[in-house]
Amino acid sequence: MKTTKLFLALAIVGLTLAGSLGAQEKAMKEATIKGEIIDTKCYLTGMMGGRGEEHKDCAIACIKGGLPVGILEEKTGKVYVVVPAKGQKGANEALVQYAAETLTLKGMFIEKGGTKVFAYNSIESAK
Numbered sequence: 001m002k003t004t005k006l007f008l009a010l011a012i013v014g015l016t017l018a019g020s021l022g023a024q025e026k027a028m029k030e031a032t033i034k035g036e037i038i039d040t041k042c043y044l045t046g047m048m049g050g051r052g053e054e055h056k057d058c059a060i061a062c063i064k065g066g067l068p069v070g071i072l073e074e075k076t077g078k079v080y081v082v083v084p085a086k087g088q089k090g091a092n093e094a095l096v097q098y099a100a101e102t103l104t105l106k107g108m109f110i111e112k113g114g115t116k117v118f119a120y121n122s123i124e125s126a127k
Contacts, residue, residue: 028108028110029108030106030107030108031106031107031108031109031118032104032105032106033071033073033080033104033105033107033118034073034074034075034102034103034104034105035071035072035073035074035102035103036051036052036071036072036074036100036101036102036103037059037069037070037071037082037095037098037099037100037101037102037103038050038051038059038069038070038071038072038079038099038100039058039059039062039063039067039068039069039070039099040067040068040069040070040079040081041062041067041068042055042058042059042062042067043070043072043079044079051072051100052100053100055100056099056100059099059100060096060099063092063095063096063099064092064096066092068081068082068092069081069082069091069092069095069096070082071103071105071118074102080109080116080117080118081115081116081117081118082095082105082117082118082119082120083110083117083118083119083120084119084120085107085108085119085120085121087121088120088121091120094120094123095123098123098125101125101126102126103123103124103125103126104123104124104126105118105120105122105123105124106120106121106122106124107119107120107121107122108121
């Protein structure tokens, strides 16, 4: 009887872990996002409009100063902090030249503890 209960408990734990890993792998699938490159501080606070061509010089200064770079998704209006995937340049260094422009990034959405980021592995400019 104890052996059956132990086996059943281990089976449930195994299935739970397998389901958890499957969900994590699903969240880490390759994705594409298109949107405006922004500095997250100005966008979130509305400082100097926070986006668009009139904010470009401020966004460049903020991104060069180390504030997190983000992408404002064209379809949904959601903002994601952009980080480099393994082997890529830092997002600020790679994306500062595209501030206030629309780009397509390929990479992965990553979420943990309520924080969502986009880890890019390639950049496609609309230019």
